Amino acid sequence: MNLLLLEEADFIADDLARLSGRRLQHMLAIQKVDEGGSLRVGRIGGDMGKGTILSLSDSHAELSITLDQPPPPKLAVTLLLAMPRPKMFRRIMQHCATLGVPRIVLLNSYRVEKSYWQTPFLEPASLRENLLLGLEQARDTVLPEVMVEKRFKPFVEDRLPALLANTLPLLAHPGDYPPAPRATTTAVTLAIGPEGGWIPYEVEKFVEAGFQPVQLGARILRVETAVTSLIGRLF
Amino acid sequence: MNLLLLEEADFIADDLARLSGRRLQHMLAIQKVDEGGSLRVGRIGGDMGKGTILSLSDSHAELSITLDQPPPPKLAVTLLLAMPRPKMFRRIMQHCATLGVPRIVLLNSYRVEKSYWQTPFLEPASLRENLLLGLEQARDTVLPEVMVEKRFKPFVEDRLPALLANTLPLLAHPGDYPPAPRATTTAVTLAIGPEGGWIPYEVEKFVEAGFQPVQLGARILRVETAVTSLIGRLF
Known part of the structure; x- marks a missing residue:
């Protein structure tokens, strides 16, 4: 602390x-x-x-x-995260608060197991506690905003466009894509998939919404590692 | 897997x-x-x-x-890590193997508690198992080399200089230092301190050995987060 x-x-x-x-x-x-x-x-x-x-x-x-x-400035990023498995979810929330992510959208995906949404770590008191642990670590006072979106399609079609305004939308996805950019000067909306990755339909919907797929190299990272490594690279 | x-x-x-x-x-x-x-x-x-x-x-x-x-190439980095607390140590070994760190030196520091060196995760079979878990995640086959240095001064004075040859030696340390570089094209030796940081004597010894202190911004990161974030930034 x-x-x-x-x-x-x-x-x-x-x-x-x-x-x-x-x-x-x-x-x-x-x-x-x-x-x-x-x-x-x-x-x-x-x-x-x-x-x-x-x-x-x-x-x-x-x-x-x-x-x-004043508390330290936040990063200019919205993190769109396929709901991770509970143990990792808890740590990722702490990491994000520590790193200065101001807004996190927890999104459903085909490869998100239904049970992940049942985790007690999603309950407001528990979520807040883990975010506070991350803030205490970093020396920050401002809680990130966490949005829960359990239905992929309505979110991506109806609510995502407003979130993307004036940001560079990046989709972390393995494949023959350009490498993720470095040291961006614009705000970023960063989508990171579940273990096993987004399915092709989901990639297609993100691309329709304006996302640029970017890859992270030959190594397959855990979600937790990908979040921190990408934020280190982008900002 | x-x-x-x-x-x-x-x-x-x-x-x-x-x-x-x-x-x-x-x-x-x-x-x-x-x-x-x-x-x-x-x-x-x-x-x-x-x-x-x-x-x-x-x-x-x-x-x-x-x-x-062939397996994917490793990163051009030697990670010099103050021995972390056991739970975090295990995860950091997995992260490092996943990220492609080829060599890790576990180093004593004033702020490393003596008990950390007693962890069963340091036993060769357990260490190897955690590194293999990291390799399985990344799709790599080559185990990182892990060196254990329980005495700070003899290591820094006698054995460190040979490790530093042809690398850029960086010391992650909070303070009024330049920010950590990005996308380095040279090999790096990266020293990351314990929770609470290196003590001034240790910083001095690293600087004498040729290290450039670099800072990571106003936020204080956990060791685990700092390792992954810095590697994302450097490579």
């Missing part, structure tokens, strides 16, 4: 916060802070700064809060 | 292999192959090609093997 993130409910006054639970345990056990000590804090969705510990016990901590620094 | 990797011991003739265990279970349960069917195979350290299933039972499979394709 490189940044202690504060919820609205933690504030008992404008410049005073009271904590308990996971964050307090982390402060006590890992960060080993003392009364009078200070640590980096951020208000979820707001600025970052310093928290000074006024009082500390096993059950709660009170911190005096000064926020004077 | 995008490639069935064959050990020397699997070959009962030049063009005939017999399998059991994990790979057979995967073939039966996940790939659902039948007699007469074929799948992509590779000989560890050798070529890739096709395996045709001659016979199949719950206990073993016999395949006729044709190898006619």
